[in-house]
Amino acid sequence: xxxxxVGITHGDFNGISYEIIIKSLLDPRIFDLCTPVVYGSAxxxxxxxxxxxxxxxxxxxVITDPAQANPKRANMIVCVDExxxxxxxxxxxISGQYAIxxxxxxxxxxxxxxIDVLVTCPINKKNTTGxxxxxxxxxxxxxxxxxxxxPLMFMVSDVLKVGLVTMHIPLSRVxxxxxxxxVLNHIRAIKRSLERDFNISGPKIAVLGLNPxxxxxxxxxxxxQDVIIPAIQSAKYxxxxxxxxxxxxxxxxxxxxxxxxxxxxxxxDQGLAPFKALTFADGVNFTAGLSVVRTSxxxxxxxxxxGKMVADASPMRAAIYQAIDIYRNRQVFDEAAANPLQxxxxxxxxxxxxxxxxxxxxxxxxxxxDVADLLKDTSDIAATADTNAAVAAQAATGxxxxxx
Numbered sequence: 001x002x003x004x005x006v007g008i009t010h011g012d013f014n015g016i017s018y019e020i021i022i023k024s025l026l027d028p029r030i031f032d033l034c035t036p037v038v039y040g041s042a043x044x045x046x047x048x049x050x051x052x053x054x055x056x057x058x059x060x061x062v063i064t065d066p067a068q069a070n071p072k073r074a075n076m077i078v079c080v081d082e083x084x085x086x087x088x089x090x091x092x093x094i095s096g097q098y099a100i101x102x103x104x105x106x107x108x109x110x111x112x113x114x115i116d117v118l119v120t121c122p123i124n125k126k127n128t129t130g131x132x133x134x135x136x137x138x139x140x141x142x143x144x145x146x147x148x149x150x151p152l153m154f155m156v157s158d159v160l161k162v163g164l165v166t167m168h169i170p171l172s173r174v175x176x177x178x179x180x181x182x183v184l185n186h187i188r189a190i191k192r193s194l195e196r197d198f199n200i201s202g203p204k205i206a207v208l209g210l211n212p213x214x215x216x217x218x219x220x221x222x223x224x225q226d227v228i229i230p231a232i233q234s235a236k237y238x239x240x241x242x243x244x245x246x247x248x249x250x251x252x253x254x255x256x257x258x259x260x261x262x263x264x265x266x267x268x269d270q271g272l273a274p275f276k277a278l279t280f281a282d283g284v285n286f287t288a289g290l291s292v293v294r295t296s297x298x299x300x301x302x303x304x305x306x307g308k309m310v311a312d313a314s315p316m317r318a319a320i321y322q323a324i325d326i327y328r329n330r331q332v333f334d335e336a337a338a339n340p341l342q343x344x345x346x347x348x349x350x351x352x353x354x355x356x357x358x359x360x361x362x363x364x365x366x367x368x369x370d371v372a373d374l375l376k377d378t379s380d381i382a383a384t385a386d387t388n389a390a391v392a393a394q395a396a397t398g399x400x401x402x403x404x
Contacts (some may be wrong), residue, residue, distance in 0.1 A: 003033065003034055003035050003071055004116045004323075005034070005035045005036075005037060005066055005114070005117075006034045006114040006115065006116070006118075006320055006323060006389070007037050007066070007109060007115035007117065007119070008021060008036055008037065008038045008039065008106075008119045008121070009039035009099070009120045010044070010098070010102045011102070011123050011301065012096065012121075012122065012123050012124045012301045012302070013040070013041065013044045013099070013123030014086065014087050014088055014090050014091065014092060014096045014301075014306060015089075015090060015121075015301030015303055016305060016311040016391060017301070018046055019051075019311045019313070020046055020048075020297065020313040020315075021038060021121065021286050022045070022048060022049055022052055022055055022058060023311075023316070024313045025074040026054060026058055030320070031071065031072050035069050035070075035071045036074050036117055037066050037069050037075045037077060038075065038322070039076075039077050039079050039105045040076060040077075040078070041078060041080050041082055042060060042076060042082065042227070045076065048307075051307065053309075056076065058074070059074075060073075060076035061073040061075045062077075062078060063076070063077055064076070064077065066109055079102055079105035080101050080102065081098045082295075089303045089304070089306040089307060090303070093398075095122060099258075103123075103138070103141070106118055110292055116159075116293075117294070117295065117326075118292065118294040118297065119294070119316075119320055119323050120138050120295075121297070122300050123338040124300075124301050137167070137168055138287070139151050139167060139325070140165070140167075140168075142287055142294055143290065143291055144288070146290055146291050147291075150188065151285065151287050151288070151289045151290055152164070152186060152189040152193065152202050152287070152288040152289045153285065153288075154285075154286045154287070154288040155271065155283060155285055155286070156192070156284050156285070156286050156322065157275075157278075157282050157283050157318070158276075158282065159258070160263070160278055160279055161190075161194070161198075161262040161263065161280060162262070162263045162264075162271040162272070162274075163186055163190045163262060163265070164186075164264075164265050164266075165182050165183055165264065165265070165266050166182075166266065167268060167269065169268075173268075174266065174267045175210065178227055178267075180227050180231045180358075181231075183264070183266075184235060184310055185208065186236045187205055187231065187232070187240060187264060188238070189203065189353035190205050190288070192288075193286075193288035194218065195333065196329065196330055196334075197288060198261075198329060199287075199332065203241065204241045204259075204261050205243070205260060205261065205263070205264060206242075206243055206244055206256070206260040206262070207231075207234075207243065207245050207246070207263075208245060208247075208248045208266055208270060209224045209244070209246060210227075210244035210245075210267075211223060212247070214246060214286075215245075220246070224375055232244055242384070245401065246292035248265070248274070251263075252274040259315070265282050272298075275298070276299075277310075279301070281314045281315065282314055283297075283298030283299075284315065284322045286322060286326065293327050295319040295320075295322050295326070297319045299315055302337075384391075
């Protein structure tokens with residue numbers, strides 16, 4: 001099987017990006033899985049490499065095209081002017097411009113098929129949202145570049161996957177953006193991604209409420225009754241296993257998230273705060289719904305620790321591995337879709353081992369039992385009962401179920 005070429009953008013070079021890139025590529029075993037191509041600056045890379053104790057013998061193989069990449073080396077395409085001032089911890093105009101230049105160069109090669117997947121280091125929105133860029137973040141930019149209308153910001157790890165209905169908008173605008181159509185479309189997007197990108201058959205999706213206590217049957221807000229429950233009911237008619245709405249605090253606090261393959265949150269901090277608290281070491285930001293694979297470590301630019309060489313490279317490594325896994329899973333899924341006679345074997349394998357490296361490690365039978373227990377605890381109905389009854393019973397309690 002051919003190795004995957006992983007394009008890596010350097011993000012804001014005054015943050016921790018070069019530190020986590022170099023630390024991730026120090027272990028030569030990563031070259032057994034992929035051929036990394038970093039889009040950035042050899043000068044900046046050398047500056048940070050000199051500060052990393054274990055990187056004395058590390059060097060980038062500088063190339064001008066991904067076709068020249070050495071499969072046993074860390075490769076770099078210099079795509080910016082090397083005459084640059086480095087100010088660790090400071091968001092400068094030039095560091096923002098260079099972040100955009102790196103992203104544009106990598107996306108150009110991704111469109112041309114010269115790299116297979118994209119891993120992006122964090123950017124600072126303050127110095128990248130001017131006229132030269134015009135997007136609030138990577139997700140919106142990539143959707144525009146590849147013509148994908150509805151990307152899904154999907155935070156993923158081995159223990160928790162969280163999708164968002166709304167992304168980078170002010171909290172005051174969230175209620176208006178949470179519509180039945182938006183919730184339903186994101187439930188569908190999560191289902192498609194879990195099946196194609198993570199090799200999970202028949203995924204179970206938990207949907208969170210918008211208001212405290214999931215609205216307390218309308219007492220604390222109408223959105224659950226008027227917007228979210230109708231979306232869940234519509235998903236049921238499409239044979240999607242969606243449940244809720246759950247109150248976010250009890251849902252995560254009780255560990256109920258473990259009983260589902262993914263969670264749909266209504267807004268940014270509702271989903272990302274518990275996700276990062278529970279999975280910071282291996283959390284990955286994956287842009288689902290794109291025709292290409294893009295991942296990123298689930299943390300920011302790290303200006304507060306830039307230049308101190310204390311950054312944990314685990315999320316960056318996880319982002320690289322996750323991109324590889326998703327790319328391979330898509331190949332398997334698309335091949336099965338093209339030849340449906342082979343599809344039964346994929347489902348049997350998924351139920352036996354819980355999917356690929358980045359998927360749910362428990363088998364399908366275990367998840368079915370867990371969800372049956374969850375529904376029984378909250379509404380005294382079996383897992384095979386009508387989803388409308390489950391939704392109504394859960395919404396009436398306004399709280400996530402207690403675990404055994």
